[in-house]
Amino acid sequence: MFPIHDDTERLHGRPYLNYSLIAINGIVFIWEMSVTGFFRNPVATETLFQNYGSVPESVLSGNIASVITSMFMHGGFFHIIGNMLFLFVFGDNLEDKFGRIKYLLMYIGWGFAAALTHSLYAVGAGGGEIPAVGASGAISGVMGAYLIMFPRARVQTLIFAFFITTVRIPAIAFIPFWFIMQVIFAVIGEPGGVAYLAHIGGFVAGLGSGYAWKLSIGQASVRLPSTDRTQTIRRERPRIEDAAPQTAPEVIEGPDYYEIITEIRGVSDASDIDARYDPSSGTVRIVANGLRKYEIIARLPNGTGDPKVVHVHYLNGIARIRLSK
Numbered sequence: 001m002f003p004i005h006d007d008t009e010r011l012h013g014r015p016y017l018n019y020s021l022i023a024i025n026g027i028v029f030i031w032e033m034s035v036t037g038f039f040r041n042p043v044a045t046e047t048l049f050q051n052y053g054s055v056p057e058s059v060l061s062g063n064i065a066s067v068i069t070s071m072f073m074h075g076g077f078f079h080i081i082g083n084m085l086f087l088f089v090f091g092d093n094l095e096d097k098f099g100r101i102k103y104l105l106m107y108i109g110w111g112f113a114a115a116l117t118h119s120l121y122a123v124g125a126g127g128g129e130i131p132a133v134g135a136s137g138a139i140s141g142v143m144g145a146y147l148i149m150f151p152r153a154r155v156q157t158l159i160f161a162f163f164i165t166t167v168r169i170p171a172i173a174f175i176p177f178w179f180i181m182q183v184i185f186a187v188i189g190e191p192g193g194v195a196y197l198a199h200i201g202g203f204v205a206g207l208g209s210g211y212a213w214k215l216s217i218g219q220a221s222v223r224l225p226s227t228d229r230t231q232t233i234r235r236e237r238p239r240i241e242d243a244a245p246q247t248a249p250e251v252i253e254g255p256d257y258y259e260i261i262t263e264i265r266g267v268s269d270a271s272d273i274d275a276r277y278d279p280s281s282g283t284v285r286i287v288a289n290g291l292r293k294y295e296i297i298a299r300l301p302n303g304t305g306d307p308k309v310v311h312v313h314y315l316n317g318i319a320r321i322r323l324s325k
Helices: 016-036 042-052 056-060 064-070 077-098 100-125 136-149 171-188 196-217
Strands: 002-006 154-160 164-170 221-224 231-234 250-253 257-263 273-278 283-289 293-299 308-315 318-324
Touching: 002 077, 016 042, 016 077, 016 100, 042 064, 056 064, 056 100, 064 100, 077 100, 077 136, 100 136, 100 196, 136 171, 136 196, 154 171, 164 171, 171 196, 257 283, 257 293, 273 308, 273 318, 283 318
Parallel strands: none
Antiparallel strands: 002 154, 154 164, 221 231, 250 257, 257 318, 273 283, 283 293, 308 318
């Protein structure tokens, strides 16, 4: 089960920091291959990982540099491809939400949380001398924060079973399933040299960061210039009667679609908006799940049939819901 992309719209342009993280990992991996002869030289590979990997005993002794270097190293093609795919899908929206500097600091912090969790376990289990490499601990933090910030996003997922297909899975289902699998593999000791405790530690740190960010939004302070004192303004959550828009939604009919345009307040992105067609009343029920939950009703023309919601776009307080006829 591999994510391909999500449906969360970015508001602030291209995620250049996330692209840079992916590029740095790729450059470092090319360097690793040149040093180790495509990992065919076991002595060179072991020396490289011991010098730049996250060795648990060394980490607990205060070797901070090795934690950072290990976050950009990988042990094989599938290792780096899988990690960079998850970072590409989930990381861009967090950069868009947090901003580049905060996202970078959080990313490194999640990597440290993952390394510390793994190191504590490894030393206790008698494997404190074995180095760990990979960005998966920090990327687990990305997924934990994504789950909190965009729980209603849908992830286009490639599934390999007895057949190959793609399915849109809600993030609130995809990411918890992934996390449960990490816990199961950690408990049963699934072989393969994967540091599942690092995934768990990074994920929990990401969850905590997401919760802290959401809690801080409603209580952020703004400092105003003043000659004699500092004024603090608390951002209060809007009242229910203030959150709902005052204007009725606009319905546009195209040759093979309907598009509803309406003002929606108090939501962060399209993942906070749920739209469903009610055939019994011929209306589309638009639910805003933001700071306050409220509902907007848009009536479609008579004889509509059974339209399907295909896309929800949200930007600058305006939602556009596209339905196919």
